Amino acid sequence: xxxxxxxxxxxxxxxxxxxxxxxxxxxxxxxxxxxxxxxxxxxxxxxxxxxxxxxxxxxxxxxxxxxxxxxxxxxxxxxxxxxxxxxxxxxxxxxxxxxxxxxxxxxxxxxxxxxxxxxxxxxxxxxxxxxxxxxxxxxxxxxxxxxxxxxxxxxxxxxxxxxxxxxxxxxxxxxxxxxxxxxxxxxxxxxxxxxxxxxxxxxxxxxxxxxxxxxxxx
Ligand code: TMP
Numbered sequence: 609x610x611x612x613x614x615x616x617x618x619x620x621x622x623x624x625x626x627x628x629x630x631x632x633x634x635x636x637x638x639x640x641x642x643x644x645x646x647x648x649x650x651x652x653x654x655x656x657x658x659x660x661x662x663x664x665x666x667x668x669x670x671x672x673x674x675x676x677x678x679x680x681x682x683x684x685x686x687x688x689x690x691x692x693x694x695x696x697x698x699x700x701x702x703x704x705x706x707x708x709x710x711x712x713x714x715x716x717x718x719x720x721x722x723x724x725x726x727x728x729x730x731x732x733x734x735x736x737x738x739x740x741x742x743x744x745x746x747x748x749x750x751x752x753x754x755x756x757x758x759x760x761x762x763x764x765x766x767x768x769x770x771x772x773x774x775x776x777x778x779x780x781x782x783x784x785x786x787x788x789x790x791x792x793x794x795x796x797x798x799x800x801x802x803x804x805x806x807x808x809x810x811x812x813x814x815x816x817x818x819x820x821x822x823x824x825x826x
Contacts, residue, residue: 609692609693609695610642610691610692610693610694610695610696610697610698611692611697611698611736611821612688612692612697612698612700612733612734612735612736613630613697613698613699613700613735613736613737613738613739613816614699614700614701614702614703614704614705614735614737614738614739615627615699615700615701615702615738615739615741616702616703616705616706616709616738616739616740616741616785616796617740617741617742617743617748617785617801618709618743618745618748618778618781618782618785619748619752619770619771619778620743620747620748620749620750620751620752620755621741621742621743621748621801622741622743622751622801622805622808623701623702623739623741624701625805626739626741626805626808626809626812627643627699627701629805629809629812630699630809630812630813631643631699633809633813634697637823639697640696640697641696641697641698641699642687642688642691642696642697642698642699643699643701644683644687644688644698644699644700644701645700645701645702646676646679646680646683646700646701646702646703646706647660647661647675647676647679647702648679649679649682649683649686649687649700650679650682650683650686650687652678652679652682653679653682653683656675656678656679656682657679659675660672660675660676660679660769661768661769661770662768662769663768663769663772667769669711669715669716669717670717672711672715673707673711673717673722673725676706676707676711677707677725677726677729680703680704680707680729680730681729683700684729684730684733688700688733689733692733700735703735703738704722704726704730705738705740705785705788705796707722707726708722708723708784708788709781709784709785709788710770710781712784713780713781713783713784713785713787714770714773714777714780714781714784734795735795736795736819736821737795737797737815737816737819737821738795738796738797739797739799739812739815740785740786740788740789740796740797740798740799741799741801741808742782742785742786742798742799742800742801742802743800743801743802744782744802745775745778745779745782746775747801747802748778748801749775749778752771756771785798786798797815799811799812799815
């Protein structure tokens with residue numbers, strides 16, 4: 609079996625950058641990593657993602673929940689499980705904790721219910737490690753606005769359903785993520801996401817080393 613790592617945090621926390629850095633470090637050691645993301649890691653998922661992120665479309669909280677779960681089931685069966693069975697590392701940009709944070713803490717759906725659905729659909733395929741990149745909402749907002757400016761200039765894409773939410777909503781998410789870390793400290797690790805990209809990457813590697821997942825065979 610391979611190694612399954614998920615990255616979590618509020619929008620603008622730097623997860624996508626950290627996934628790229630970890631992929632590069634792994635590849636430099638000759639380890640091929642499978643990168644995926646939720647929502648949108650599969651062909652069906654891309655269609656689901658479009659629907660979920662279109663802020664012009666009204667979607668009830670439960671509709672959002674079930675669409676995220678549907679996307680996750682596709683990703684698990686088409687991408688994550690086959691890659692793990694082939695012995696690969698899987699780096700997943702968001703997983704179950706995003707649903708607990710956004711639809712649970714953010715939109716108020718019962719956490720026990722979200723856990724219950726996931727126990728059914730995930731079975732044993734839980735990440736070995738989940739990194740929560742934690743940073744103040746103002747820092748994340750600043751990064752997001754910079755990125756948004758760049759993508760608007762490149763392809764006219766503006767912000768999505770969740771990025772347009774208030775700072776208060778983002779604070780709820782941040783607090784939720786920190787509670788999730790406390791709930792399962794063996795698997796879910798808080799990393800200070802306000803540090804530089806290189807520093808955060810070093811923290812990630814150090815933790816993988818502590819968990820004896822890294823460096824491999826050296
Ligand atoms: P991304 O921009 O990190 O790809 O994520 C898309 C948005 O979807 C992001 O604002 C977080 C949100 N989201 C949820 O609300 N629930 C979920 O379960 C997932 C996976 C993402």
